[in-house]
Amino acid sequence: MAAETGTPTTLTLKSNDDELFSVAESAAILSVTIRNMVEDGCAGGVIPLDNVDGKTLASVITYMNGISAIPADEEKKKSYRDKFLSDKDFETLADMVLAANYLNMSCLMDAVSAKIAQVMEKKSVGWVRRKFGIENDYTPEEEAAVKEEHKWTFEGVETDDDN
Amino acid sequence: MDRISELPRDILQQILNFLSQKEAVQTSVLSKSWRYNWCIRTNLDLSFDNFRGDKLEFLSVVDNILRRQCDERLSLDEFHLSISLDDPDLDHTSGSYLKKWVPLLTVIVFGAESLQDLHLDNFVLDRETMERILPWKHLTSLRLEHVYIEDEILQKITLGCPLVENLKVEGNSWRVRAVNLNHLHNLKYLFLQLYERENDQHCSFELPPPSLETVQLCFSNFSYHKGADFRNLDSLCMQYVRSSPWDRFSSTIFPCLKRLTIYHCPGIEKTKLFINAPNILYFAYHGLKVPTISFAETSSEWKSEIYLDYNGLTWFLELHELLNSLRHSEISLAIDQHGRINKHVTVGENVDNRPIVESLKMDSRLVVYMFFICRPRNIYGYEIKSVRFLRKFLMKRESGNEHMQLLFRDLEEVSFETRVDIREEWRPLTLSDLKSGLEFRFAFKWRNTPL
Numbered sequence: 001m002a003a004e005t006g007t008p009t010t011l012t013l014k015s016n017d018d019e020l021f022s023v024a025e026s027a028a029i030l031s032v033t034i035r036n037m038v039e040d041g042c043a044g045g046v047i048p049l050d051n052v053d054g055k056t057l058a059s060v061i062t063y064m065n066g067i068s069a070i071p072a073d074e075e076k077k078k079s080y081r082d083k084f085l086s087d088k089d090f091e092t093l094a095d096m097v098l099a100a101n102y103l104n105m106s107c108l109m110d111a112v113s114a115k116i117a118q119v120m121e122k123k124s125v126g127w128v129r130r131k132f133g134i135e136n137d138y139t140p141e142e143e144a145a146v147k148e149e150h151k152w153t154f155e156g157v158e159t160d161d162d163n
Numbered sequence: 164m165d166r167i168s169e170l171p172r173d174i175l176q177q178i179l180n181f182l183s184q185k186e187a188v189q190t191s192v193l194s195k196s197w198r199y200n201w202c203i204r205t206n207l208d209l210s211f212d213n214f215r216g217d218k219l220e221f222l223s224v225v226d227n228i229l230r231r232q233c234d235e236r237l238s239l240d241e242f243h244l245s246i247s248l249d250d251p252d253l254d255h256t257s258g259s260y261l262k263k264w265v266p267l268l269t270v271i272v273f274g275a276e277s278l279q280d281l282h283l284d285n286f287v288l289d290r291e292t293m294e295r296i297l298p299w300k301h302l303t304s305l306r307l308e309h310v311y312i313e314d315e316i317l318q319k320i321t322l323g324c325p326l327v328e329n330l331k332v333e334g335n336s337w338r339v340r341a342v343n344l345n346h347l348h349n350l351k352y353l354f355l356q357l358y359e360r361e362n363d364q365h366c367s368f369e370l371p372p373p374s375l376e377t378v379q380l381c382f383s384n385f386s387y388h389k390g391a392d393f394r395n396l397d398s399l400c401m402q403y404v405r406s407s408p409w410d411r412f413s414s415t416i417f418p419c420l421k422r423l424t425i426y427h428c429p430g431i432e433k434t435k436l437f438i439n440a441p442n443i444l445y446f447a448y449h450g451l452k453v454p455t456i457s458f459a460e461t462s463s464e465w466k467s468e469i470y471l472d473y474n475g476l477t478w479f480l481e482l483h484e485l486l487n488s489l490r491h492s493e494i495s496l497a498i499d500q501h502g503r504i505n506k507h508v509t510v511g512e513n514v515d516n517r518p519i520v521e522s523l524k525m526d527s528r529l530v531v532y533m534f535f536i537c538r539p540r541n542i543y544g545y546e547i548k549s550v551r552f553l554r555k556f557l558m559k560r561e562s563g564n565e566h567m568q569l570l571f572r573d574l575e576e577v578s579f580e581t582r583v584d585i586r587e588e589w590r591p592l593t594l595s596d597l598k599s600g601l602e603f604r605f606a607f608k609w610r611n612t613p614l
Contacts, residue, residue, distance in 0.1 A: 091166065121182065
């Protein structure tokens, strides 16, 4: 049955490690995936989110509540997003972008993707490899050939600063 | 494998889209799985300015990217390509590449059905290509700059993009005829500057009024049907507009018009222009002659700026009338006067009712006659000769004849001031410190005038 008029509807979300979270429907429907479930009437009991763990889901819900409390003001929303993501490490960002993708939350996905791109900006190939733990599986000859193919992008100075 | 390399394709695409073209391509060196990741970007920025290598290399890089993009039919959200033709040794090569790229660009960009925003600068599409790729059903913004275009093609283009909101066409035209824009029901912003190269004639445009918000016409004529509804027009700027329907203009209401600029429109001074724009905030007129313009009653405070270059023989009387028409606005007046006054000037009955002119710029001895038709608050100048003359004239005001005394009856105070640059406050200047190169002004305080 529908909730009484005037009472905000609350949804229960379940992470893939069986943690339960209560969240206002108005905030949760920022996720198109959840909104579709609500519209299809599948949101009566517990909504299982099989691709999101409890730690990440808690973070996403914090974001949902935070951003939906801000009225339609793009500037303020943007500064909330910047602040929300400012102290997150790459592991957390990767979890969040995957969750945002699964939950179909374009604003969060955009913000996290931009944040990851920001980390890579103006950095040398070596720095990016170290930062993200990317294993270089090129032979020195192969790497030289790829560099030669795109040599215009390697002219000029790179920064290796860890910031 | 590491986490970033394992991210799904659409997330990687997002991340790569946020990088510059150069940084995205660089990721190909990270590892084998990254080799071709940059190719999935949906915004391509191929601007020579952002490219570090030499031009030949740039041409071949762009050539490769365009061919791959075309072969694999990859979808795009944004595409930028720019190249400068300023290197005589390479212009021929660049030109032949550009020729080869037109068919590729037709597939990648111009032929895309979902194209929304197109900006071409110094790039001409031939008639055949145009006819093949039109219509642009979803186009909302079209800017064609520095183009050489046949008006027949221009008409076809505008017919082919019915949803366009922003239209800018700037360049030369060939065989001038009229272009009808009446079917563009969503057109809000219109900038047209299109003149015939050989005859110095102007192309004439039929305007679609109700949706228009900002119109800027330069070297172009315009027309519109009688009773046209300009309910959304906010800003209108006309530069070098000839033989447009000024009579019709005078009988049109512009209910929302806030800014109106008339800049050297030949022939306008021969007509009596009535401007019915009750919400006007800013009016500017630049011209060789003084126009006859009157305004409908306005509801708020507004400003007017008048720049006159040369005024003919009757300029003084005409200016008198114009200032009276503008008296409810804050008037700025600049006169570059080389003419003369061929009439004996006397003090009229309305001496107490002379309009206030906030700012008067005039480096000529004739400036003293301005007191007969207005009460200037500030007179600005650079020429020492005319300043000395004006100062002498003002010194005589109390000992002068009855005309002089009448003219300055309301004058409370006059100060002579200078400043070194525009960030500084004005400070008093004595005549002995006067030297060329200084900016100076006379500031007047008139009794019984609102501040």
